[in-house]
Amino acid sequence: MKIVIGFDPGKNNFGISVVRFNRRHQPKIIKSFMLNEAIKSLLHGDFNQACLLFREAVRQLFKQFRPWRIIVERFLTRFRGFGNTGELIGVMIGIIWELARQYKIQILLTTAASWKNQFRRDTQLELKNIYKINKIIPIHCQDASLIALYGYSKVATYQQLNLTKFFRRECRRWLIAKQK
Numbered sequence: 001m002k003i004v005i006g007f008d009p010g011k012n013n014f015g016i017s018v019v020r021f022n023r024r025h026q027p028k029i030i031k032s033f034m035l036n037e038a039i040k041s042l043l044h045g046d047f048n049q050a051c052l053l054f055r056e057a058v059r060q061l062f063k064q065f066r067p068w069r070i071i072v073e074r075f076l077t078r079f080r081g082f083g084n085t086g087e088l089i090g091v092m093i094g095i096i097w098e099l100a101r102q103y104k105i106q107i108l109l110t111t112a113a114s115w116k117n118q119f120r121r122d123t124q125l126e127l128k129n130i131y132k133i134n135k136i137i138p139i140h141c142q143d144a145s146l147i148a149l150y151g152y153s154k155v156a157t158y159q160q161l162n163l164t165k166f167f168r169r170e171c172r173r174w175l176i177a178k179q180k
Contacts (some may be wrong), residue, residue, distance in 0.1 A: 003030070003065050006148030007072040007096065008140045011088045014038040015140030018065050019148040027149060030065070032141040039088050055095050062103045069106040071151030072096055073143070076111060108151050115150035122153070 001022055008015035014035040019027045037057040039050040075089040093109070100107040116127060127146075131139055 002068040002152070004148040004152045005061065005065065005067045005070045006144040006146070006151060007070065008144040008147055009038070009073065009075065009089045009092050010140065011038050011040045011085050013138075013140045014092075015138060015142075015144035016061070017141055017144035017148050018061070018067070019145060019152070021152055025152075027145075027152070029145055032137070032145060034138055034140060039092055042084050042087065051091065051095065054092060055099065058096055058099050062099055062105065066103075067105055069108065069151050070096070070100055071108040071110055071147050073115070073147055074109050074111050110147065110150060115147055118150055118153065119146055 001020055003018060003020050006015075006017045006019065015032070016035055017032040018030045020030050021027050035054075035057060037050075037053045039047065039054050041047055041050060072093055074093070075086050097107055099105075119125070119127065130142060130146075134142060
């Protein structure tokens with residue numbers, strides 16, 4: 001079994017998904033959540049404390065799950081004004097990279113276009129339909145799950161995975177968890 005962690009970083013919406021793959025390459029989300037410790041400020045005092053909190057949250061995640069591989073979506077501005085978001089995501093990716101090296105975890109970076117285009121080619125599913133089916137799961141968590149699947153697909157293809165069934169099953173799990 002292999003564990004892959006997908007990161008969909010943002011300063012306000014930072015999705016993380018921990019996905020386990022069995023020997024038949026079938027995925028199961030172990031944990032998926034929105035990270036509260038994302039770095040939101042470049043102001044000196046706030047920034048230092050925020051970096052420490054973010055680093056500790058990621059370190060605990062790596063320590064708990066011991067992933068084989070992590071994959072992080074890079075930030076692209078697309079010529080729109082995002083203020084300091086790109087800088088903050090760059091810092092967070094740097095912290096993730098440093099911890100990955102420390103824990104000897106393989107790290108991959110991807111763009112949104114890369115994993116989304118691969119998803120469409122391999123599944124013939126529209127991402128907006130996945131989002132509609134799973135309204136209970138935050139979109140950034142769904143993206144983090146798909147980023148993890150893309151990271152794993154470097155050794156196995158999406159064609160071996162029934163993603164519609166996968167997300168319907170996970171949606172039911174989220175609904176049950178939310179009711180508790």
